[in-house]
Amino acid sequence: MTVDVTAAIFDLDGTLTAPGAIRFEGIRTRIGMPTSGSILAWIAANARDQGERARMEAHVWEEERLALERMELGLGFSALARAIQTRGASLKTAICTRNSGEALVAFDALLRRSGFPPSAELFHVQIARAHFSEHLQREIENKPSHEPVHEIIRRWGLTQRFAPTIAHEHEVPRHTPVLFVGDDVDDCLSARRAGVRSGLIRHGSRAPEQPAFAKAVDRHFDDLSEVAAALTRPPQSG
Template sequence: MNTIRAVLFDFDGTLTLPGSIDFAGIKKAIRCPGDRPILEFIEGLPSAADQRRAWQVLKQFEKQAAWRSRPNKGAEELVRFLKRRRIRRGILTRNRHASVEMALKNFAHVRLADFNVIITRDHVQRSKPDPEGVLLAARRLRVPAATLLMVGDYRYDIEAGQRAGAPTIFLESHLTTRRPDPPADFVVCTLSEVADIIDRLNRGRKKAHQDTK
Protein backbone atom coordinates (compact mmCIF):
# COMPACT_ATOMS: atom_id res chain seq x y z
CA MET A 1 0.00 0.00 0.00
CA ASN A 2 1.14 3.56 -0.73
CA THR A 3 2.40 6.09 1.79
CA ILE A 4 -0.58 7.96 3.25
CA ARG A 5 -0.34 11.65 2.34
CA ALA A 6 -3.86 12.75 3.27
CA VAL A 7 -6.86 11.54 5.25
CA LEU A 8 -10.42 12.16 4.13
CA PHE A 9 -12.99 11.85 6.91
CA ASP A 10 -16.68 11.28 6.74
CA PHE A 11 -18.23 13.71 9.21
CA ASP A 12 -21.34 12.49 11.08
CA GLY A 13 -20.63 9.44 13.21
CA THR A 14 -16.95 9.51 12.22
CA LEU A 15 -15.52 12.81 13.47
CA THR A 16 -18.64 13.26 15.62
CA LEU A 17 -20.03 10.83 18.16
CA PRO A 18 -22.43 8.44 16.38
CA GLY A 19 -26.17 8.79 16.88
CA SER A 20 -26.71 12.52 16.75
CA ILE A 21 -28.50 12.44 13.39
CA ASP A 22 -31.82 10.60 13.60
CA PHE A 23 -31.89 9.01 10.15
CA ALA A 24 -34.95 6.89 10.98
CA GLY A 25 -36.80 10.00 12.20
CA ILE A 26 -35.93 11.90 9.01
CA LYS A 27 -37.12 9.05 6.82
CA LYS A 28 -40.38 8.82 8.73
CA ALA A 29 -40.95 12.59 8.48
CA ILE A 30 -40.44 12.69 4.71
CA ARG A 31 -41.99 9.24 4.08
CA CYS A 32 -38.79 7.80 2.70
CA PRO A 33 -38.76 3.98 2.73
CA GLY A 34 -36.26 2.57 5.24
CA ASP A 35 -34.10 0.96 2.57
CA ARG A 36 -33.77 4.09 0.38
CA PRO A 37 -31.00 6.73 0.78
CA ILE A 38 -32.45 10.09 1.86
CA LEU A 39 -30.81 12.52 -0.61
CA GLU A 40 -31.58 10.40 -3.65
CA PHE A 41 -35.15 9.84 -2.44
CA ILE A 42 -35.76 13.60 -2.18
CA GLU A 43 -34.20 14.26 -5.59
CA GLY A 44 -36.55 11.67 -7.06
CA LEU A 45 -39.76 13.17 -5.60
CA PRO A 46 -42.16 13.99 -8.46
CA SER A 47 -43.10 17.59 -7.63
CA ALA A 48 -40.89 20.59 -6.89
CA ALA A 49 -43.12 21.49 -3.94
CA ASP A 50 -42.68 18.03 -2.37
CA GLN A 51 -38.92 18.28 -2.86
CA ARG A 52 -38.80 21.72 -1.27
CA ARG A 53 -40.77 20.53 1.74
CA ALA A 54 -38.57 17.45 2.19
CA TRP A 55 -35.33 19.50 1.94
CA GLN A 56 -36.70 21.82 4.64
CA VAL A 57 -37.47 18.92 6.97
CA LEU A 58 -34.04 17.40 6.36
CA LYS A 59 -32.28 20.72 7.05
CA GLN A 60 -34.14 21.10 10.35
CA PHE A 61 -33.09 17.63 11.49
CA GLU A 62 -29.50 18.28 10.39
CA LYS A 63 -29.40 21.60 12.21
CA GLN A 64 -30.62 20.09 15.48
CA ALA A 65 -28.17 17.22 15.12
CA ALA A 66 -25.27 19.63 14.54
CA TRP A 67 -26.16 21.52 17.73
CA ARG A 68 -26.26 18.28 19.69
CA SER A 69 -23.19 16.66 18.20
CA ARG A 70 -20.00 16.07 20.14
CA PRO A 71 -16.51 15.07 19.02
CA ASN A 72 -16.08 11.35 18.56
CA LYS A 73 -13.70 9.54 20.86
CA GLY A 74 -10.14 10.16 19.68
CA ALA A 75 -11.21 12.51 16.86
CA GLU A 76 -9.48 15.64 18.09
CA GLU A 77 -6.30 13.78 18.97
CA LEU A 78 -6.23 12.17 15.53
CA VAL A 79 -6.64 15.48 13.67
CA ARG A 80 -3.85 17.00 15.76
CA PHE A 81 -1.65 13.96 15.13
CA LEU A 82 -2.15 14.37 11.37
CA LYS A 83 -1.26 18.06 11.60
CA ARG A 84 1.97 17.22 13.43
CA ARG A 85 2.84 14.63 10.77
CA ARG A 86 1.97 17.12 8.00
CA ILE A 87 -0.60 14.72 6.62
CA ARG A 88 -3.34 16.74 4.92
CA ARG A 89 -6.90 16.56 6.18
CA GLY A 90 -10.29 16.69 4.52
CA ILE A 91 -13.97 16.16 5.22
CA LEU A 92 -16.38 14.54 2.76
CA THR A 93 -20.01 14.56 3.84
CA ARG A 94 -23.54 14.10 2.52
CA ASN A 95 -24.48 16.83 5.01
CA ARG A 96 -24.26 20.63 4.47
CA HIS A 97 -21.38 23.00 5.15
CA ALA A 98 -23.45 24.87 7.76
CA SER A 99 -23.88 21.65 9.77
CA VAL A 100 -20.15 20.92 9.74
CA GLU A 101 -19.40 24.47 10.81
CA MET A 102 -21.92 24.36 13.64
CA ALA A 103 -20.90 20.90 14.87
CA LEU A 104 -17.20 21.83 14.92
CA LYS A 105 -18.02 24.61 17.38
CA ASN A 106 -18.62 21.84 19.92
CA PHE A 107 -15.01 20.67 19.50
CA ALA A 108 -12.45 21.99 21.96
CA HIS A 109 -9.20 21.59 20.01
CA VAL A 110 -10.18 21.28 16.35
CA ARG A 111 -11.51 24.06 14.12
CA LEU A 112 -12.75 24.39 10.56
CA ALA A 113 -9.35 25.77 9.57
CA ASP A 114 -7.68 22.49 10.58
CA PHE A 115 -9.07 20.93 7.40
CA ASN A 116 -7.50 21.60 4.02
CA VAL A 117 -10.70 20.75 2.18
CA ILE A 118 -14.36 20.33 3.10
CA ILE A 119 -16.62 18.79 0.47
CA THR A 120 -20.35 18.68 1.13
CA ARG A 121 -23.35 17.60 -0.90
CA ASP A 122 -23.46 21.09 -2.42
CA HIS A 123 -20.07 20.59 -4.11
CA VAL A 124 -20.78 17.40 -6.05
CA GLN A 125 -23.28 16.16 -8.59
CA ARG A 126 -23.36 12.73 -7.01
CA SER A 127 -22.81 12.12 -3.28
CA LYS A 128 -21.19 9.05 -1.71
CA PRO A 129 -21.21 6.12 -2.55
CA ASP A 130 -20.25 7.76 -5.86
CA PRO A 131 -16.47 8.34 -5.98
CA GLU A 132 -16.87 11.94 -7.28
CA GLY A 133 -16.28 13.59 -3.88
CA VAL A 134 -13.20 11.48 -3.11
CA LEU A 135 -11.66 12.29 -6.48
CA LEU A 136 -12.47 15.99 -6.05
CA ALA A 137 -10.85 15.95 -2.59
CA ALA A 138 -7.73 14.28 -4.00
CA ARG A 139 -7.45 16.95 -6.69
CA ARG A 140 -7.94 19.79 -4.20
CA LEU A 141 -5.43 18.25 -1.79
CA ARG A 142 -3.05 17.65 -4.71
CA VAL A 143 -2.43 14.01 -3.83
CA PRO A 144 -3.09 10.84 -5.84
CA ALA A 145 -6.27 9.08 -4.68
CA ALA A 146 -4.15 5.99 -3.89
CA THR A 147 -2.43 7.99 -1.10
CA LEU A 148 -5.66 9.43 0.30
CA LEU A 149 -7.02 7.38 3.19
CA MET A 150 -10.83 7.41 3.40
CA VAL A 151 -12.19 6.92 6.94
CA GLY A 152 -15.91 6.44 7.55
CA ASP A 153 -18.56 4.72 9.63
CA TYR A 154 -20.95 3.81 6.81
CA ARG A 155 -20.67 1.49 3.86
CA TYR A 156 -21.15 4.41 1.43
CA ASP A 157 -17.90 5.97 2.71
CA ILE A 158 -15.98 2.79 2.00
CA GLU A 159 -17.62 2.20 -1.37
CA ALA A 160 -16.84 5.78 -2.48
CA GLY A 161 -13.20 5.34 -1.42
CA GLN A 162 -12.85 1.98 -3.13
CA ARG A 163 -14.37 3.23 -6.39
CA ALA A 164 -11.90 6.16 -6.34
CA GLY A 165 -8.94 3.81 -5.78
CA ALA A 166 -8.30 5.10 -2.25
CA PRO A 167 -7.32 2.96 0.76
CA THR A 168 -10.16 2.72 3.30
CA ILE A 169 -10.79 2.34 7.02
CA PHE A 170 -14.20 1.36 8.33
CA LEU A 171 -15.01 2.71 11.79
CA GLU A 172 -17.36 0.35 13.55
CA SER A 173 -19.70 1.43 16.34
CA HIS A 174 -22.63 0.10 18.33
CA LEU A 175 -24.83 1.52 15.55
CA THR A 176 -23.20 -0.51 12.76
CA THR A 177 -25.83 -2.72 11.17
CA ARG A 178 -23.93 -3.87 8.12
CA ARG A 179 -20.25 -3.97 7.28
CA PRO A 180 -19.16 -2.82 3.83
CA ASP A 181 -18.91 -5.47 1.13
CA PRO A 182 -16.29 -5.74 -0.32
CA PRO A 183 -14.67 -5.04 3.04
CA ALA A 184 -12.56 -1.98 3.84
CA ASP A 185 -8.77 -2.38 3.99
CA PHE A 186 -8.94 -1.92 7.77
CA VAL A 187 -11.70 -2.09 10.38
CA VAL A 188 -11.30 -0.18 13.66
CA CYS A 189 -13.44 0.40 16.74
CA THR A 190 -11.92 3.76 17.70
CA LEU A 191 -10.24 6.58 15.81
CA SER A 192 -7.10 6.25 17.92
CA GLU A 193 -6.32 3.05 16.01
CA VAL A 194 -6.12 5.08 12.78
CA ALA A 195 -2.92 6.86 13.88
CA ASP A 196 -1.25 3.46 14.47
CA ILE A 197 -2.29 2.20 11.05
CA ILE A 198 -0.89 5.31 9.33
CA ASP A 199 2.34 5.07 11.29
CA ARG A 200 2.71 1.43 10.35
CA LEU A 201 2.03 2.06 6.67
CA ASN A 202 4.27 5.10 6.40
CA ARG A 203 7.11 3.70 8.48
CA GLY A 204 7.02 0.37 6.62
CA ARG A 205 7.23 2.27 3.38
CA LYS A 206 10.17 4.38 4.51
CA LYS A 207 11.99 1.28 5.71
CA ALA A 208 11.42 -0.58 2.41
CA HIS A 209 12.76 2.45 0.59
CA GLN A 210 15.90 2.54 2.76
CA ASP A 211 16.44 -1.20 2.31
CA THR A 212 16.63 -0.87 -1.45
CA LYS A 213 19.21 1.91 -1.29
Protein backbone atom coordinates in the same frame (compact mmCIF):
# COMPACT_ATOMS: atom_id res chain seq x y z
CA MET B 1 1.15 -5.51 5.70
CA THR B 2 1.09 -1.93 6.86
CA VAL B 3 0.54 0.64 4.18
CA ASP B 4 1.83 4.12 4.80
CA VAL B 5 -1.07 6.56 4.67
CA THR B 6 -0.06 9.81 3.00
CA ALA B 7 -3.53 11.29 2.65
CA ALA B 8 -6.71 10.79 4.67
CA ILE B 9 -10.30 11.81 3.98
CA PHE B 10 -12.89 11.79 6.76
CA ASP B 11 -16.65 11.76 6.71
CA LEU B 12 -18.09 14.20 9.28
CA ASP B 13 -21.32 12.92 10.86
CA GLY B 14 -20.84 9.70 12.81
CA THR B 15 -17.13 9.62 11.91
CA LEU B 16 -15.35 12.74 13.22
CA THR B 17 -18.44 13.43 15.33
CA ALA B 18 -20.27 10.97 17.55
CA PRO B 19 -22.99 8.94 15.85
CA GLY B 20 -26.63 9.61 16.59
CA ALA B 21 -26.73 13.43 16.35
CA ILE B 22 -28.73 13.25 13.14
CA ARG B 23 -31.78 11.07 13.75
CA PHE B 24 -31.94 9.45 10.34
CA GLU B 25 -34.70 7.06 11.37
CA GLY B 26 -36.89 9.99 12.41
CA ILE B 27 -36.41 11.64 9.01
CA ARG B 28 -37.19 8.40 7.19
CA THR B 29 -40.39 7.95 9.19
CA ARG B 30 -41.51 11.52 8.49
CA ILE B 31 -41.05 11.23 4.73
CA GLY B 32 -42.23 7.60 4.45
CA MET B 33 -38.90 6.17 3.33
CA PRO B 34 -38.94 2.39 3.90
CA THR B 35 -35.23 1.56 3.51
CA SER B 36 -31.85 2.74 4.68
CA GLY B 37 -29.47 4.52 2.30
CA SER B 38 -29.13 8.08 1.03
CA ILE B 39 -32.21 10.06 2.08
CA LEU B 40 -31.64 12.86 -0.44
CA ALA B 41 -31.26 10.39 -3.30
CA TRP B 42 -34.44 8.61 -2.19
CA ILE B 43 -36.36 11.89 -2.12
CA ALA B 44 -35.10 12.83 -5.60
CA ALA B 45 -36.25 9.45 -6.93
CA ASN B 46 -39.57 9.18 -5.09
CA ALA B 47 -41.09 12.64 -4.61
CA ARG B 48 -44.13 12.99 -6.89
CA ASP B 49 -43.44 16.63 -7.76
CA GLN B 50 -41.23 19.58 -6.85
CA GLY B 51 -43.57 20.65 -4.05
CA GLU B 52 -43.40 17.27 -2.33
CA ARG B 53 -39.66 17.14 -2.85
CA ALA B 54 -39.27 20.55 -1.20
CA ARG B 55 -41.47 19.50 1.75
CA MET B 56 -39.51 16.27 2.25
CA GLU B 57 -36.17 18.04 1.99
CA ALA B 58 -37.36 20.62 4.53
CA HIS B 59 -37.62 17.79 7.09
CA VAL B 60 -34.00 16.88 6.38
CA TRP B 61 -32.77 20.48 6.75
CA GLU B 62 -34.73 20.92 9.99
CA GLU B 63 -33.32 17.72 11.47
CA GLU B 64 -29.80 18.73 10.41
CA ARG B 65 -30.17 22.11 12.11
CA LEU B 66 -31.31 20.42 15.33
CA ALA B 67 -28.41 17.99 15.06
CA LEU B 68 -25.85 20.82 14.96
CA GLU B 69 -26.75 21.55 18.59
CA ARG B 70 -26.22 17.90 19.53
CA MET B 71 -22.88 17.58 17.71
CA GLU B 72 -20.11 15.99 19.81
CA LEU B 73 -16.61 14.86 18.87
CA GLY B 74 -16.24 11.18 18.06
CA LEU B 75 -14.52 8.82 20.49
CA GLY B 76 -10.75 9.02 20.11
CA PHE B 77 -10.76 12.44 18.45
CA SER B 78 -7.92 13.71 20.68
CA ALA B 79 -5.64 10.91 19.52
CA LEU B 80 -6.58 11.62 15.91
CA ALA B 81 -5.85 15.35 16.25
CA ARG B 82 -2.47 14.53 17.83
CA ALA B 83 -1.60 12.09 15.04
CA ILE B 84 -2.51 14.65 12.37
CA GLN B 85 -0.47 17.37 14.07
CA THR B 86 2.50 15.03 14.52
CA ARG B 87 2.47 14.09 10.85
CA GLY B 88 2.42 17.75 9.82
CA ALA B 89 3.11 18.29 6.12
CA SER B 90 3.65 14.55 5.51
CA LEU B 91 -0.11 13.91 5.75
CA LYS B 92 -2.80 15.57 3.64
CA THR B 93 -6.25 15.62 5.18
CA ALA B 94 -9.81 16.40 4.15
CA ILE B 95 -13.43 16.28 5.26
CA CYS B 96 -16.05 15.02 2.82
CA THR B 97 -19.66 15.40 3.99
CA ARG B 98 -23.12 15.42 2.47
CA ASN B 99 -24.13 17.73 5.29
CA SER B 100 -24.31 21.51 4.80
CA GLY B 101 -21.57 24.11 4.96
CA GLU B 102 -23.22 25.17 8.25
CA ALA B 103 -22.26 21.78 9.71
CA LEU B 104 -18.60 22.45 8.86
CA VAL B 105 -18.87 25.83 10.62
CA ALA B 106 -20.47 24.16 13.67
CA PHE B 107 -17.71 21.53 13.68
CA ASP B 108 -15.05 24.26 13.63
CA ALA B 109 -16.77 26.00 16.57
CA LEU B 110 -16.95 22.70 18.47
CA LEU B 111 -13.22 22.10 17.95
CA ARG B 112 -12.27 25.58 19.19
CA ARG B 113 -14.59 25.26 22.22
CA SER B 114 -12.97 21.93 23.03
CA GLY B 115 -9.43 23.32 22.92
CA PHE B 116 -8.41 21.97 19.52
CA PRO B 117 -6.92 23.93 16.62
CA PRO B 118 -9.32 25.41 14.06
CA SER B 119 -10.81 22.82 11.75
CA ALA B 120 -9.01 24.22 8.69
CA GLU B 121 -5.63 23.57 10.35
CA LEU B 122 -6.43 19.91 10.94
CA PHE B 123 -8.42 19.27 7.75
CA HIS B 124 -6.91 21.04 4.77
CA VAL B 125 -9.71 20.51 2.26
CA GLN B 126 -13.40 20.49 3.20
CA ILE B 127 -16.21 19.46 0.88
CA ALA B 128 -19.86 19.80 1.86
CA ARG B 129 -23.12 19.22 0.03
CA ALA B 130 -23.54 21.33 -3.13
CA HIS B 131 -19.81 21.83 -3.57
CA PHE B 132 -18.95 23.83 -6.71
CA SER B 133 -15.84 22.52 -8.43
CA GLU B 134 -13.73 25.13 -10.21
CA HIS B 135 -12.19 22.30 -12.21
CA LEU B 136 -15.50 20.86 -13.43
CA GLN B 137 -17.26 24.25 -13.53
CA ARG B 138 -20.32 22.68 -11.88
CA GLU B 139 -21.43 21.20 -8.58
CA ILE B 140 -19.87 17.82 -7.94
CA GLU B 141 -21.99 14.75 -7.38
CA ASN B 142 -21.48 13.83 -3.75
CA LYS B 143 -21.00 10.40 -2.19
CA PRO B 144 -21.32 7.56 -3.20
CA SER B 145 -19.84 9.04 -6.40
CA HIS B 146 -16.09 9.08 -7.01
CA GLU B 147 -16.29 12.82 -7.70
CA PRO B 148 -15.67 14.24 -4.21
CA VAL B 149 -12.53 12.11 -3.85
CA HIS B 150 -11.20 13.31 -7.21
CA GLU B 151 -12.00 16.89 -6.22
CA ILE B 152 -10.12 16.49 -2.93
CA ILE B 153 -7.07 14.94 -4.63
CA ARG B 154 -7.03 17.88 -7.08
CA ARG B 155 -7.29 20.39 -4.23
CA TRP B 156 -4.40 18.65 -2.45
CA GLY B 157 -2.35 19.09 -5.63
CA LEU B 158 -1.72 15.33 -5.80
CA THR B 159 -3.19 14.44 -9.20
CA GLN B 160 0.26 13.58 -10.56
CA ARG B 161 0.80 11.03 -7.85
CA PHE B 162 -2.81 9.81 -7.56
CA ALA B 163 -4.19 10.17 -11.08
CA PRO B 164 -8.01 10.39 -11.09
CA THR B 165 -9.28 6.84 -11.45
CA ILE B 166 -12.79 5.46 -11.80
CA ALA B 167 -13.08 1.94 -10.47
CA HIS B 168 -15.67 -0.62 -9.41
CA GLU B 169 -16.24 -0.76 -5.67
CA HIS B 170 -15.09 -4.38 -5.53
CA GLU B 171 -11.75 -3.69 -7.22
CA VAL B 172 -8.58 -3.62 -5.16
CA PRO B 173 -7.72 0.08 -4.71
CA ARG B 174 -5.02 1.48 -6.93
CA HIS B 175 -4.08 4.42 -4.70
CA THR B 176 -3.40 2.59 -1.45
CA PRO B 177 -1.75 5.53 0.40
CA VAL B 178 -5.07 7.41 0.29
CA LEU B 179 -7.54 6.32 2.98
CA PHE B 180 -11.17 7.46 3.22
CA VAL B 181 -12.73 6.78 6.64
CA GLY B 182 -16.49 6.87 7.14
CA ASP B 183 -19.33 5.21 9.02
CA ASP B 184 -21.58 4.52 6.05
CA VAL B 185 -21.64 2.29 2.99
CA ASP B 186 -21.65 5.40 0.79
CA ASP B 187 -18.32 6.59 2.21
CA CYS B 188 -16.74 3.25 1.35
CA LEU B 189 -18.33 3.19 -2.13
CA SER B 190 -17.09 6.70 -2.85
CA ALA B 191 -13.57 5.68 -1.79
CA ARG B 192 -13.42 2.49 -3.82
CA ARG B 193 -15.02 4.06 -6.91
CA ALA B 194 -12.19 6.60 -6.89
CA GLY B 195 -9.58 3.87 -6.44
CA VAL B 196 -8.60 4.75 -2.87
CA ARG B 197 -8.78 2.63 0.28
CA SER B 198 -11.91 2.62 2.41
CA GLY B 199 -12.06 2.44 6.19
CA LEU B 200 -15.30 1.73 8.02
CA ILE B 201 -15.56 3.17 11.52
CA ARG B 202 -18.03 1.33 13.70
CA HIS B 203 -18.15 3.24 16.99
CA GLY B 204 -18.99 0.03 18.80
CA SER B 205 -22.46 -0.79 17.57
CA ARG B 206 -23.05 -1.50 13.93
CA ALA B 207 -25.46 -3.98 12.43
CA PRO B 208 -23.82 -6.86 10.56
CA GLU B 209 -22.91 -5.81 7.05
CA GLN B 210 -24.24 -7.22 3.84
CA PRO B 211 -21.62 -9.29 1.99
CA ALA B 212 -21.65 -6.95 -1.04
CA PHE B 213 -20.87 -4.04 1.26
CA ALA B 214 -18.16 -5.95 3.14
CA LYS B 215 -16.32 -6.41 -0.19
CA ALA B 216 -15.99 -2.62 -0.45
CA VAL B 217 -14.28 -2.20 2.94
CA ASP B 218 -10.50 -2.33 3.23
CA ARG B 219 -10.15 -1.62 6.95
CA HIS B 220 -12.30 -1.63 10.05
CA PHE B 221 -11.89 0.81 12.92
CA ASP B 222 -13.71 0.79 16.23
CA ASP B 223 -13.03 4.45 16.95
CA LEU B 224 -10.82 7.38 15.94
CA SER B 225 -7.90 6.32 18.16
CA GLU B 226 -7.53 3.26 15.90
CA VAL B 227 -7.52 5.56 12.87
CA ALA B 228 -4.86 7.67 14.63
CA ALA B 229 -2.71 4.55 15.05
CA ALA B 230 -3.04 3.82 11.32
CA LEU B 231 -1.82 7.35 10.53
CA THR B 232 1.13 7.17 12.89
CA ARG B 233 4.39 6.17 11.25
CA PRO B 234 6.72 3.78 13.01
CA PRO B 235 9.75 5.74 14.34
CA GLN B 236 12.33 4.26 11.95
CA SER B 237 10.41 4.90 8.73
CA GLY B 238 10.96 8.03 6.71
